Amino acid sequence: MLSSHPKSKVLAVLPKGGAAAKQPDYLVCQENALDLRDWLEKQGAEYVVTADKEGENSEFERHLPDADIVITTPFHPAYLKPEQLQKAGKLKLVITAGIGSDHIDLNAAAEKGEVTVAEVTGSNVVSVAEDELMRVLLLVRNFVPGYEQSRGGEWDVPQLAQKARDLEGLTVGTVGGGRIATLLMKRLKGFDCTRFYFDKQERQPMTDEGVEFREDLDSMLAECDVVVINTPLTDKTRGMFDKERLSKMKKGAHLVNNARAPIVEIESIVEALESGQLGGYSGDVWYPQPAPKDHPWRKAPNCYMTPHISGTTLQAQKRIAEGVREMLEQWFQGEPFREDYYIVREGELAEQYQ
Amino acid sequence: MLSSHPKSKVLAVLPKGGAAAKQPDYLVCQENALDLRDWLEKQGAEYVVTADKEGENSEFERHLPDADIVITTPFHPAYLKPEQLQKAGKLKLVITAGIGSDHIDLNAAAEKGEVTVAEVTGSNVVSVAEDELMRVLLLVRNFVPGYEQSRGGEWDVPQLAQKARDLEGLTVGTVGGGRIATLLMKRLKGFDCTRFYFDKQERQPMTDEGVEFREDLDSMLAECDVVVINTPLTDKTRGMFDKERLSKMKKGAHLVNNARAPIVEIESIVEALESGQLGGYSGDVWYPQPAPKDHPWRKAPNCYMTPHISGTTLQAQKRIAEGVREMLEQWFQGEPFREDYYIVREGELAEQYQ
Structure with a gap:
């Protein structure tokens, strides 16, 4: 040739x-x-x-x-x-x-x-979108503490159930409205939840799917029970979820981040989990990778991480x-x-x- | 009054x-x-x-x-x-x-x-159906071993990723075609997977949803990557998933059971997990409840249980x-x-x- x-x-x-x-x-x-x-x-x-x-x-x-x-x-x-x-x-x-x-x-x-x-x-857009939806469900439904009880923890159903909710009727917002976000929203459609997206520009495919475009990030965050980050890491998105931005979220809401770790501030996430401002955090991205043994996300409460596998x-x-x-x-x-x-x-x- | x-x-x-x-x-x-x-x-x-x-x-x-x-x-x-x-x-x-x-x-x-x-x-049909879908995803995507690595296990992405699959393109079958099954299948629609159901009688709502009715249970099991049990516990369903029935499943397929524990045989599930005939098992139902400390599902490999919370x-x-x-x-x-x-x-x- x-x-x-x-x-x-x-x-x-x-x-x-x-x-x-x-x-x-x-x-x-x-x-x-x-x-x-x-x-x-x-x-x-x-x-x-x-x-x-x-x-x-x-x-x-x-x-x-x-x-x-x-x-x-x-x-x-x-x-x-x-x-x-x-x-x-x-x-x-x-x-x-x-x-x-x-x-x-x-x-x-x-x-x-x-x-x-x-x-x-x-x-790997399908792979990441599916993985995000899995994380939305396991946060909302409080899966991991239940699993841990089954492996030998104290059996305490009320402790689990008091935090377990259906996704139906809740509000999920994506920050970023690209391909992965669109596939996530398509999959969320069957769950009868309210779906919002924020993006620099309104993209047609998302509104076609019945997803509501929100012009202002912070006011969207205030309404969401779960927020999913779907932006690339750029100079503009680095550190986007800092302490102040996290404080705009509804108290006890969940955050999913399969995008890139530096879009959030590591320590601010830990503080928000400890104070209860964040109900839970889940994702598969770290900085650096692999995560060092003493990375605070490895032991923070309600922090359900995996190594970087959603796209592989x-x-x-x-x-x-x-x-x-x-x-x-x-x-x-x-x-x-x-x-x-x-x-x-x-x-x-x-x-x-x- | x-x-x-x-x-x-x-x-x-x-x-x-x-x-x-x-x-x-x-x-x-x-x-x-x-x-x-x-x-x-x-x-x-x-x-x-x-x-x-x-x-x-x-x-x-x-x-x-x-x-x-x-x-x-x-x-x-x-x-x-x-x-x-x-x-x-x-x-x-x-x-x-x-x-x-x-x-x-x-x-x-x-x-x-x-x-x-x-x-x-x-x-609680919506609650249970959502929970089933969460379990389908976490089994197929191999979530729990990844989470355990993040909490202090050895960081080994290849070990995780070699077993991680997208739900897209796989085949999911429900045994039982009632309300919960219908809601599960509705939610699975957005994932572009093949959906089957087996039931004593063909029920109209399921075929309306684009789900294919299968007349023969064992031949359906042979085609499914994930099987979800959605039958009540009756004299006819007790022990339905015994060693022989599990052997009809595709090797390495996953089984979800939020219905009732005695529909499966406890020890047969453990043996199938240990041999690799079952790739994973997940559910929230036990017999008796709460599960005794020495229940074999508390330590079986690839067995991702919780206490009975999906419906609460x-x-x-x-x-x-x-x-x-x-x-x-x-x-x-x-x-x-x-x-x-x-x-x-x-x-x-x-x-x-x-």
Whole structure:
């Protein structure tokens, strides 16, 4: 096959799969390497895959100066800060195997001009939306304390039931009205709850679904029993849920965050959980990742976290691997990607990262 | 107000609320007594409420011989076996404050002829259906092991993600096609999964919802990634999920049971979880209740239980209390109940208990 980029060096940073890598569907790991090795090598490309990403002596940083293409994932982020971008003298393409490219300094990448950044838009939106809805339900219904009683805690139904509510009749608001939010709201429709969304602009698909657009964030927060964060991490959203914003929420309401951890203030969340201002917090995103052993969310009350897995179901891994391959095929043939895959293109940031 | 049953003695067996009883919405407890005391006493009735229900010296059994009306709940069941029914010489009406009257020997009650049994049909169907869907999601997405890692277990994303799936594209089947099943299937619609139901008869509301009726239980089980039990406990459903039936399920599929524990065989469930034939089991029903400390479901792998709380959300408690009061009002005025409230009427069992 003719290629406009023959003999590219492709450097992928993926987590170790370990025992899980024996399962052939487990694609987003070093061992199974997005199922790209045979194909890439047939194209004449060199394919280096490593999990070793921290520090200048890491495999990642040692291969960076020669790499034409870098593939990273939000689940095991190899950070591309100005320092790494400068080191990467040949770099032309950065692909995020997943969604969320905030581990890359996008402004610095845009300034370089000749670097394209793209992500597999849509690859795990269903996965994340389902996971958000699961968290909405387990918060509202007070699942975890019940599970813990079943595993050997004191059996106390009233203690559980006094905090257990149906989702029906409650109000759920999403901050951010993009793809994941739309899929969440579609799934919430069957639950007969009131659904609001806040976004920088009113997007048509959400109002089509019977979801009410709210112009003012704080007044929406005051009405919601559950708030779900669905914005990318940008300079504007960093620290958005600080102590003051949390105080605008209804007392005892729940917060779900599968977006990015730095959109909230770690300590303010803990304080709000301890005071009862927040009834519960649940999500799968941390900063940094993996979370250190002493991360306060690991022991805060009513804080129901998991490692970062909502976007890496087996079906999502398949869609991610297919999306990366689609982009590489197009790149090698000098063809453009799907419009919505681009995050940085010819020095310009995609709208959601501006 | 004139009453056809003046000076009735109403005996209610409700769990102790303890600290939870301080919350005025927490109605299904001894202290708040379904919010009936003032009203009942104005009617001229005597209202005895106790949580003490075990053995012949319990408050329950000591008041039984004089009781005209007995109110019990499935959440803290006072068992009305032939022995208790015989002791209850004046008993005319038994109301289940909730749904599920299997703690009452319904055949023995029917044989007595003059005893009416009724439950608050519909009062917690939404609550249970929502709870079932939460359990479907947390099983498929492998939530609990992730939560446990966050609380101090070893951080191992691949171990979690290799078992995490989206519900989208999977197949969910309900055994039983009644009210709760219909509400579950309505809520599942937004998830784009295949939905089956098995029932003794094909019921119209389910096919209207786009759910496929399956005539043969075992062949349905072989196709399902998740099976949800939605039948009452009767002589026909007791032990329905034994070792042989579990072997008909797809290997690694999940089972949800918020219906009644004795519909499954306790030890067969544990064996199937240990062998991997069952990928996971989740529910809130036990036998007996509360579960003894050494109940095997408290330590079985991939077994995500809670105490019996799915039907006692705060909204459900309100609906239950309102339903009991509605029936008492009608009873005192000599009027019939809503048709679907009757479980035993003039010696006949309701269809779902036959």
